[in-house]
Amino acid sequence: MSTLIKAAQVLQAGQLTTQDILIQDSRIKAIGHNLNQQYGAADQVICADQHVVIPGLVDVHVHLREPGLTDKETIDTGTMAAAHGGFTTVGAMPNVEPVPDTPEKVALMVAENTQKAHVHVAQYASITKNRTGDELVDFEGVKQAGAFAVSNDGSGVQTAGTMYQAMCGAAKAGLPLAAHVEDESLKRDGVMNAGPVADKLGLPGIPGISESAQIARDVLLAEASGVHYHVCHISTAASVRVVRDAKRAGINVTCEVSPHHLLLTDEDITMDNPMLKMNPPLRSPKDRAALIAGLLDGTIDMIATDHAPHTDAQKAGSMRTAAFGITGLETAFATLYTALVKPRLLTLSQLVALMSTRPAELFGLTGAGQLKPGAPADLAILDLTHPYEIKANQMLSKGHNSPFVGWQVYGNVLMTLVDGQVVYGKDQHA
Incomplete structure (x- = not known):
């Protein structure tokens, strides 16, 4: 199973650059441009739409x-x-x-x-x-x-x-x-x-x-x-x-x-x-x-x-x-x-x-916290541009005991992938 994340602002070495991310067999296979030409068509494509991708x-x-x-x-x-x-x-x-x-x-x-x-x-x-x-x-x-x-x-x-x-x-x-x-x-x-x-x-x-x-x-x-x-x-x-x-x-x-x-x-x-x-x-x-x-x-x-x-x-x-x-x-x-x-x-x-x-x-958590080829495909896609309100009824935790409910914030998580699988997110598959 392969997934291509297209048009992502990838955070690497402190810099944001527009790149694609190819995920294969739960790991990051490559980060770069024109990856489909080098590796062939992916089984699924996620359009990041210039949003930021972090580990x-x-x-x-x-x-x-x-x-x-x-x-x-x-x-x-x-x-x-x-x-x-x-x-x-x-x-x-x-x-x-x-x-x-x-x-x-x-x-x-x-x-x-x-x-x-x-x-x-x-x-x-x-x-x-x-x-x-x-x-x-x-x-x-x-x-x-x-x-x-x-x-x-x-x-x-x-x-x-x-x-x-x-x-x-x-x-x-x-x-x-x-x-x-x-x-x-x-x-x-x-x-x-x-x-x-x-x-x-x-x-x-x-x-x-x-x-x-x-x-x-x-x-x-x-x-x-x-x-x-x-x-x-x-x-x-x-x-x-x-x-x-x-x-x-x-x-x-x-x-x-x-x-x-x-x-x-x-x-x-x-x-x-x-x-x-x-x-x-x-x-x-x-x-x-x-x-x-x-x-x-x-x-x-x-x-x-x-x-x-x-x-x-x-x-x-x-x-x-x-x-x-x-x-x-x-x-x-x-x-x-x-x-x-x-x-x-x-x-x-x-x-x-x-x-x-x-x-x-x-803490020696091998593979975690990395965004590079060979690392586990654990990553998040973020919208850093548009503000949103923290709402209790949108929380997935059983607990709503937060003093931050009602705050206007930036940094909305659009999608989270664990081992290359989407575990949270909107339907952004192309």
């Missing part, structure tokens, strides 16, 4: 909610949402029921992902049994069963001894350890960023030190253990400073930032609004500025959505009682392109690297 996006931090929490999301709906957002590879976090904390459970989840997913799914195992305790998983066993990394996302590892032993085990198995960094003794019952806004609204705050203090602990443990230590959803200026210093010291640390922390601050919370409740919370404008600076100087390695769908009922009422988290897969590229690339804070090439190439490279 499929890669998100290492997604909650698919299956098994056990399928009222919020499923592998089916979550990966369709990913395809809608231009993502072709996602990393599925382990805070599901049951937790994938044994080789057998990991193998079962890998098989379910393979059967049900519309995009590639890399599966996390947990760091500890049941994700919240101190008993470590069999790191070598979960890796052999198919885990690409380990994380207790949703819960910080509270004791240094447990974290150090986990890092030693993960390092020996060759698994990255992705940490939800949060000292619960400092977080307490907070629901938003501690500061003047929380005080004004009368809501309990989560201090930034609850995040940065645990990162400071962990980078020294990472240095001692030799593990690839990855910080999930970094959100404060102090955290950026700690990671920057650790990198300068030669410690193997990487980190991600979520779109909402780049786009919003606690000053956008003008009332008790659960749609703006997330963990870590929206921080101050100073923190947001530090995050953007961290992207620009390379301290922050990638962008990851922390896609966290919930039912309407779970996000209703007060921030005191509603669930933490917002969706992100279907809004991430467009909101970031509109807010960062259009005003020229980032280039399109930089944004694609942060959302595709870099996460694939740093």
Whole structure:
């Protein structure tokens, strides 16, 4: 089966050039001009109509909610949402029921992902049994069963001894350890960023030190253990400073930032609004500025959505009682392109690297994040010219819990291909 994508603005080496893309047997065969003369007629032709083609996006931090929490999301709906957002590879976090904390459970989840997913799914195992305790998983066993990394996302590892032993085990198995960094003794019952806004609204705050203090602990443990230590959803200026210093010291640390922390601050919370409740919370404008600076100087390695769908009922009422988290897969590229690339804070090439190439490279996701001959035909076709409104009723995720509904944005995903097959898109076949 061969597919020819004609008249595409292809993003390669930081440049957009009009070329055709020939896909054959799930891989990119060639990129260039007059490919039908060299390779013969393709079985199908897709007219890109001068729209931009990029490598499929890669998100290492997604909650698919299956098994056990399928009222919020499923592998089916979550990966369709990913395809809608231009993502072709996602990393599925382990805070599901049951937790994938044994080789057998990991193998079962890998098989379910393979059967049900519309995009590639890399599966996390947990760091500890049941994700919240101190008993470590069999790191070598979960890796052999198919885990690409380990994380207790949703819960910080509270004791240094447990974290150090986990890092030693993960390092020996060759698994990255992705940490939800949060000292619960400092977080307490907070629901938003501690500061003047929380005080004004009368809501309990989560201090930034609850995040940065645990990162400071962990980078020294990472240095001692030799593990690839990855910080999930970094959100404060102090955290950026700690990671920057650790990198300068030669410690193997990487980190991600979520779109909402780049786009919003606690000053956008003008009332008790659960749609703006997330963990870590929206921080101050100073923190947001530090995050953007961290992207620009390379301290922050990638962008990851922390896609966290919930039912309407779970996000209703007060921030005191509603669930933490917002969706992100279907809004991430467009909101970031509109807010960062259009005003020229980032280039399109930089944004694609942060959302595709870099996460694939740093997590060893072979073949992902590439747009070149021989690579898997995982790509997205984007309309960067025409604005559109983000609408809840057009989302493919079960969760509509997004503060970006109603935003006017650029960067509409017209079509997503995985292994050369159209998994999302309008009928653009010629």
